[in-house]
Amino acid sequence: MNRRKFLQRTASGMLLFLFPPWLNFDSALAENAVRLNVWSAAEGGYIMVEKVNKTDEEWRDLLTEEQFHITRKQGTETAFTGKYWKTTGEQGIYRCVCCDQDLFDANTKFDSGTGWPSYYQPIAPENVGTHEDRSWFMVRTEVHCSRCEAHLGHIFDDGPQPTGLRYCINSAALDFVASAEIKR
Ligand SMILES: [Zn+2]
DSSP states (O other): OOHHHHHHHHHHHHHHHHSOTTOOHHHHHHHHOOEEEEEETTTTEEEEEEOOOOOHHHHHHHSOHHHHHHHHSOOOOOTTOSTTSSOOOOOEEEEETTTOOEEEEGGGEEOOSSSSOEESSOSOGGGEEEEEEOGGGOOEEEEEETTTOOEEEEEESOOOTTTTOEEEEOGGGEEEEEGGGSOO
């Protein structure tokens, strides 16, 4: 075997080692996926879901400019402009506009007078996540979807009972589904 052939064979051997054809990348990814146990209104119980990770480009393809700015870039819609700030009393749930995860039950929505949809608790603690937000010279608690990390809004401690909390949420991060349309 001459030197050139040897190098060619070695190179193709390296490629096979790095990218063996029998390895299914999809299943390899699925096995490594982070799973969450979250509440599902449609199932009436907890279900396992995989975390959703997408690039900004992928999110831009799925969302409107406003939805992208608010959920992926920690934006805030102008008060009294979103589609859900008025409380109608209609029964149903509010899902994440990015990944469809259930986030809030209409039963916990109240009229806060702030111009943003407000809830005294999430549909289940596992369906949201929080972290400390020190932007704009304030210390606030940011709240996001636990499945896809979509920014939803902030939590304040001036809400009504039974929790005393106010989840101040951007309408643009939500998608309302009436009770009759929630599949079981
Ligand atoms: Zn989400």
